[in-house]
Amino acid sequence: MKKLDQQTVKERLNKLEGWEYKNDAIHTSFEFENFKEAFATMTRIAFEAELQQHHPDWTNVYNTLNISLSTHDAEGVTEKDFKLAHIIEALLGN
Numbered sequence: 001m002k003k004l005d006q007q008t009v010k011e012r013l014n015k016l017e018g019w020e021y022k023n024d025a026i027h028t029s030f031e032f033e034n035f036k037e038a039f040a041t042m043t044r045i046a047f048e049a050e051l052q053q054h055h056p057d058w059t060n061v062y063n064t065l066n067i068s069l070s071t072h073d074a075e076g077v078t079e080k081d082f083k084l085a086h087i088i089e090a091l092l093g094n
């Protein structure tokens with residue numbers, strides 16, 4: 001899949017509140033009530049990621065979750081990343 005140019009990424013980010021473009025990836029963070037809530041959400045995201053065959057680069061510390069999405073083959077951001085980002089937002093009820 002083709003890497004999106006910077007202008008296109010910025011336009012697409014207008015519809016994704018709380019996400020930013022940096023280092024050839026799109027990033028966001030979430031804060032939950034506690035670790036259990038964070039990990040439960042990660043599990044739900046993991047099942048969706050597996051269905052998409054597209055996986056987040058993420059870190060979790062207690063109740064925080066940091067997510068970065070990029071497409072390794074394209075060395076940047078593609079439509080696959082935006083598709084997963086929108087799925088994640090929908091899972092979170094946003």
Ligand SMILES: C[C@H](O)[C@H](O)[C@H]1CNC2=NC(N)=NC(=O)C2=N1
Nearest residue numbers: 053054055056069070071072073
């Ligand atoms: C073969 C398999 O589809 C690829 O390795 C997939 C798996 N998940 C992936 N996830 C992400 N985020 N980027 C990729 O380029 C990627 N590639």
